[in-house]
Amino acid sequence: MQREGVLFVISAPSGAGKTTLCKEIIDKFPNLRHSVSYTTRTPRTGEVHGRDYFFVGQDEFSRMVADGEFAEWAEVHGNLYGTSLATLKQCRSQGIDLILDIDCQGAQQLKGRFDGGVYIFILPPSIAELRRRLDGRSSDTEEVIERRINNAAAEIKESRWYDYIIVNDKFSEAVEQLKSVLLAEQCRSFRVIQGISATFDI
Secondary structure, eight states: OOOOOOEEEEEOOTTSSHHHHHHHHHTTOTTEEEOOOEEOSOOOTTOOBTTTBEEOOHHHHHHHHHTTOEEEEEEETTEEEEEEHHHHHHHHHTTOEEEEEOOHHHHHHHHHHOSSOEEEEEEOSOHHHHHHHHHHHOOSOHHHHHHHHHHHHHHHHGGGGSSEEEEOSSHHHHHHHHHHHHHHHHTOHHHHHHHHHHHHTO
16 A cells, blocks of 8 residues: 655745755655646746746636635735645655645645645744845845845744744755654654555554
8 A cells, every 4th residue: 555645845934945945855855746836926037937836827827726726825925826736636646745835824725624744844043144045136126025024024923833843044954954854754653554554464
């Protein structure tokens, strides 16, 4: 019997480094895939359609919402983001683990809809460091950066209900901590038993 794929849901304030952490961890787990979200946001320099996001227009996104194609969706910083329901169901049924880089609103929707998900929150070491990282992107206006900083306070309060919190101060340490969480969760007894119950008559 094949175990069900695990949903690893990762959230953080913009600029905390969650996307970079997610990309780094993918190569360390052969059975782990990145869930590519849909968004109405304009692509940033270097981003590729279908790899980083599925970039769609407002009308197409609204159609997908109306047709029930999203497992979760939310408006974040003035843009819409959503996760494909079909992709989640397919990967879970095939025993493929998924890592989802989504905001707190989407994470709450998934928590209410799917059992067995693992919720991880990435914190910056400080608000000052968060601002420095956002400034370093050189892709956002000062107005956008201020909005992201203001939103960060509310987002950080949401970390209380997540299963794990990782402070991304030293990147290499944060990677190891995230790796440890994924390894431990993959070894949880109820997940392993799903896969070996027929072999060992458990």
